[in-house]
Amino acid sequence: SKERDIMEKNAKKKKTLLIVGIVVAVLVVVYIICIATGNVKPAETENSSSGINQSETAVEPGASQNTTKNEETPQEISSKEPESVTEAYSITLSAGHYTAGVDFPAGKYNLSAVSGGGNVSSSNMYSGGLNEIMGIKDDDMYQKSFNGAVLDKGVVLNIGGSLQLKLDSDAAQTNDMTSRQNTATEEYTLSAGNYTCGTDFEPGEYVITAVSGSGNVSSDNLYDGGLNEIMGTQADDTYITTFNNATFKEGNIITISGVTIKLTPSK
Numbered sequence: 001s002k003e004r005d006i007m008e009k010n011a012k013k014k015k016t017l018l019i020v021g022i023v024v025a026v027l028v029v030v031y032i033i034c035i036a037t038g039n040v041k042p043a044e045t046e047n048s049s050s051g052i053n054q055s056e057t058a059v060e061p062g063a064s065q066n067t068t069k070n071e072e073t074p075q076e077i078s079s080k081e082p083e084s085v086t087e088a089y090s091i092t093l094s095a096g097h098y099t100a101g102v103d104f105p106a107g108k109y110n111l112s113a114v115s116g117g118g119n120v121s122s123s124n125m126y127s128g129g130l131n132e133i134m135g136i137k138d139d140d141m142y143q144k145s146f147n148g149a150v151l152d153k154g155v156v157l158n159i160g161g162s163l164q165l166k167l168d169s170d171a172a173q174t175n176d177m178t179s180r181q182n183t184a185t186e187e188y189t190l191s192a193g194n195y196t197c198g199t200d201f202e203p204g205e206y207v208i209t210a211v212s213g214s215g216n217v218s219s220d221n222l223y224d225g226g227l228n229e230i231m232g233t234q235a236d237d238t239y240i241t242t243f244n245n246a247t248f249k250e251g252n253i254i255t256i257s258g259v260t261i262k263l264t265p266s267k
């Protein structure tokens with residue numbers, strides 16, 4: 001009868017709903033167990049309305065998301081060394097110590113005496129540098145020119161005596177210069193006597209200038225940034241008026257005889 005058919009259909013529906021309810025309940029229990037054991041993380045709810053997770057980046061339609069960035073960051077760009085630029089360069093130097101990359105651009109130079117005479121050496125004298133007595137006198141003692149001196153960055157060129165020396169390069173590294181880091185800040189005027197660095201004057205680099213009289217100025221670090229020169233207020237083949245970039249460390253001693261000098265921090 002119709003009533004029996006209806007009752008059988010209702011019974012089947014109830015049975016089906018019961019099975020579905022049991023399955024759902026089992027799934028919920030399993031899910032809760034997985035969360036409790038850390039095997040499954042709860043779904044992100046933030047930004048769920050937009051469909052974008054906090055850890056995801058929105059991608060425009062039709063564009064693929066590329067996880068590898070080809071563009072360089074500002075830090076990567078700034079950490080790159082500047083491209084080397086070389087150009088012709090010329091400078092004339094007198095007695096003193098000069099550092100390539102600070103006082104003149106590093107490069108390969110031809111050296112020629114302009115006036116006077118004295119010793120010329122470099123801290124790389126055995127690896128592309130030089131150690132010569134140069135001057136304009138035409139005799140067996142003096143060398144008028146020296147070609148191909150390799151004065152790389154950091155090499156120190158030392159010039160002594162009354163020599164005026166010209167440096168010429170076709171390819172000097174003019175874009176790779178650094179400023180001098182000098183600890184000396186004060187000027188000092190010293191007459192005849194012995195003076196100890198760290199006690200009578202600050203450690204650092206100095207331009208030494210004759211103020212009055214004439215005589216010898218020397219230091220116990222002659223071969224390590226010091227000097228041994230005859231100085232006076234009038235320059236000639238014997239006397240020099242200025243010595244550039246003499247370096248003195250704690251404990252070094254300057255000895256002065258017959259002349260008054262001024263120490264001015266090198267720039």
